[in-house]
Amino acid sequence: xxxxxxxxxxxxxxxxxxxxxxxxxxxxxxxxxxxxxxxxxxxxxxxxxxxxxxxxxxxxxxxxxxxxxxxxxxxxxxxxxxxxxxxxxxxxxxxxxxxxxxxxxxxxxxxxxxxxxxxxxxxxxxxxxxxxxxxxxxxxxxxxxxxxxxxxxxxxxxxxxxxxxxxxxxxxxxxxxxxxxxxxxxxxxxxxxxxxxxxxxxxxxxxxxxxxxxxxxxxxxxxxxxxxxxxxxxxxxxxxxxxxxxxxxxxxxxxxxxxxxxxxxxxxxxxxxxxxxxxxxxxxxxxxxxx
Ligand SMILES: [Zn+2]
Numbered sequence: 255x256x257x258x259x260x261x262x263x264x265x266x267x268x269x270x271x272x273x274x275x276x277x278x279x280x281x282x283x284x285x286x287x288x289x290x291x292x293x294x295x296x297x298x299x300x301x302x303x304x305x306x307x308x309x310x311x312x313x314x315x316x317x318x319x320x321x322x323x324x325x326x327x328x329x330x331x332x333x334x335x336x337x338x339x340x341x342x343x344x345x346x347x348x349x350x351x352x353x354x355x356x357x358x359x360x361x362x363x364x365x366x367x368x369x370x371x372x373x374x375x376x377x378x379x380x381x382x383x384x385x386x387x388x389x390x391x392x393x394x395x396x397x398x399x400x401x402x403x404x405x406x407x408x409x410x411x412x413x414x415x416x417x418x419x420x421x422x423x424x425x426x427x428x429x430x431x432x433x434x435x436x437x438x439x440x441x442x443x444x445x446x447x448x449x450x451x452x453x454x455x456x457x458x459x460x461x462x463x464x465x466x467x468x469x470x471x472x473x474x475x476x477x478x479x480x481x482x483x484x485x486x487x488x489x490x491x492x493x494x495x496x497x498x499x500x501x502x503x504x505x506x507x508x509x510x511x512x513x514x515x516x517x518x519x520x521x522x523x524x525x526x527x528x529x530x531x532x533x534x535x536x537x538x539x540x541x542x543x544x545x
Pocket of ligand 1: 337392396433461462483
């Protein structure tokens with residue numbers, strides 16, 4: 255039991271109200287490190303890639319890397335494409351074998367977003383994949399997608415109608431979080447998660463989690479945020495560990511030692527969040543229920 259549809263991981267997490275980390279990887283080293291963390295904790299894991307990473311590595315090489323690494327770990331894992339406004343890249347990734355995609359049409363008006371998301375859901379369905387939807391853009395630019403302008407938050411009824419009309423599998427509601435590091439204390443609207451889940455019991459997705467407290471994570475997960483995205487924390491662990499190693503070892507030119515140091519830092523970051531979200535030890539129960 256290794257690569258599974260994302261619904262096999264999130265249906266259970268949503269029903270039992272624990273969170274599954276969805277970690278944005280940037281290369282083979284970070285991919286292997288986060289999978290090793292999940293294996294160590296016996297936890298299901300979602301690995302995700304930004305469109306920027308897919309463009310940099312190529313969908314073909316990336317999916318080959320993913321399959322080779324994922325099949326080597328004994329826990330259920332799924333591959334998701336994060337914020338993608340470009341339909342052509344959505345198609346490329348679905349064709350290649352991504353299990354889930356976030357079609358980010360939050361820059362369009364809700365009507366056009368709905369119309370196109372319906373098409374993406376049909377396309378994903380033919381591939382046995384799932385779609386995450388959003389109508390309000392998450393504040394902040396992430397890997398070239400998004401805006402630093404705060405977007406309007408629609409009434410709950412608008413989110414409700416969007417979920418109903420599109421048939422998306424998961425939804426990323428606007429709850430006051432932002433991508434990147436918080437410049438000031440975020441004003442969270444956790445009750446929006448509860449209100450949407452009461453109308454449509456589907457997994458909610460938490461974006462912009464880096465910098466939230468453990469209490470804030472736990473509260474949002476208990477309300478239905480079953481998928482918790484981790485992107486900025488990986489970038490920090492990845493870049494800062496390179497910096498630390500280089501500063502501690504001037505004049506040393508030993509790539510394997512440096513990469514081992516970076517891998518350990520990325521793995522510990524993943525262990526920290528997977529443990530905090532409550533999915534440790536859940537891989538085995540998932541395998542039992544699926545067999
Ligand atoms: Zn996001």
